[in-house]
Amino acid sequence: MNVLENLKKIVSDFLRGKEPYEIAVENFVKELQKTLLRADVNVKLVLELTKNIRERALKERPPPYISKQEWFIKIVYDELSSLFGGDIKPQVFPVKTPYIIMLVGVQGSGKTTTAAKIAYFYKRYGYRPCLICTDTYRPAAYEQLYQLSKQIDVPFCGDPKSSDPIDIAKKCLSYCINNNTNIIIIDTAGRHGYGEEEYLLKEMQDIAKAVNPDEVMLIIDASIGQKAYDLALRFHSATPIGSIVITKLDGTAKGGGALSAVAATKAIIKFIGTGEKIPELEVFDPRRFVGRILG
Numbered sequence: 001m002n003v004l005e006n007l008k009k010i011v012s013d014f015l016r017g018k019e020p021y022e023i024a025v026e027n028f029v030k031e032l033q034k035t036l037l038r039a040d041v042n043v044k045l046v047l048e049l050t051k052n053i054r055e056r057a058l059k060e061r062p063p064p065y066i067s068k069q070e071w072f073i074k075i076v077y078d079e080l081s082s083l084f085g086g087d088i089k090p091q092v093f094p095v096k097t098p099y100i101i102m103l104v105g106v107q108g109s110g111k112t113t114t115a116a117k118i119a120y121f122y123k124r125y126g127y128r129p130c131l132i133c134t135d136t137y138r139p140a141a142y143e144q145l146y147q148l149s150k151q152i153d154v155p156f157c158g159d160p161k162s163s164d165p166i167d168i169a170k171k172c173l174s175y176c177i178n179n180n181t182n183i184i185i186i187d188t189a190g191r192h193g194y195g196e197e198e199y200l201l202k203e204m205q206d207i208a209k210a211v212n213p214d215e216v217m218l219i220i221d222a223s224i225g226q227k228a229y230d231l232a233l234r235f236h237s238a239t240p241i242g243s244i245v246i247t248k249l250d251g252t253a254k255g256g257g258a259l260s261a262v263a264a265t266k267a268i269i270k271f272i273g274t275g276e277k278i279p280e281l282e283v284f285d286p287r288r289f290v291g292r293i294l295g
């Protein structure tokens with residue numbers, strides 16, 4: 001997240017600066033605005049955030065033994081955390097097993113890669129994941145997920161000869177359960193583009209009816225930036241068991257836009273993808289995320 005890393009510099013400039021407090025706050029706020037806008041964060045959100053920071057900075061008194069400067073950074077930290085979802089901490093460990101996770105998203109969003117990343121994540125915690133490919137539209141999808149499953153040594157199921165995703169899903173569910181796995185991850189076809197949320201959601205409902213998932217995960221590519229808002233909002237209101245994974249946060253200047261846009265819908269961002277490799281998946285925790293960019 002190159003642009004957000006600028007924040008680290010703004011913070012250290014602030015802490016080392018010699019200007020009077022009020023002027024330093026004003027300069028900081030201006031730099032913060034510039035940085036967040038460059039990271040594609042929505043203008044309205046940026047103005048709201050900086051208004052809150054300014055007001056709190058001038059009104060609140062730091063507790064004893066804490067300097068005004070340190071207190072100010074704490075305010076910035078609080079407010080930035082709420083921009084990315086605040087105190088919401090996703091529940092990543094399943095409440096029951098077998099636990100069925102179904103992945104949906106636009107083609108190219110990173111769904112298949114994320115399916116394998118999630119399987120690997122749970123495997124590392126001692127669960128027994130199973131991967132299912134129901135994508136019958138893109139012939140390479142089967143081979144791609146099969147290869148990934150071999151890499152991480154996780155059972156895999158699909159049927160490259162079938163053109164019926166619902167039938168595959170049902171048969172493969174039995175296969176996974178019979179093989180004593182307890183987290184079942186279903187990759188689906190993602191043929192629609194962003195802006196066609198309705199088709200995506202309809203497709204999600206059709207497959208969900210057949211497999212009755214415990215969780216539906218929407219995969220969003222961070223490079224769509226603020227456009228993630230509409231998609232996340234509709235998804236969030238369409239499924240009470242939905243969560244979101246934002247992928248490719250390593251490769252775009254729009255990451256701040258996608259993250260803050262999704263957080264603004266109050267949808268739960270569960271994981272973030274930070275690279276092409278399988279271990280490059282993190283549980284998303286807004287406070288930890290901000291803590292890291294503030295250094």
Ligand code: GDP
Binds near residue numbers: 249273
């Ligand atoms: P799908 O069509 O949604 O299943 O997308 P894929 O899983 O095939 O991914 C599309 C491309 O995005 C591939 O080249 C992946 O390696 C890449 N990709 C997926 N997740 C990430 C990520 O978090 N970071 C980066 N840099 N690339 C990713």
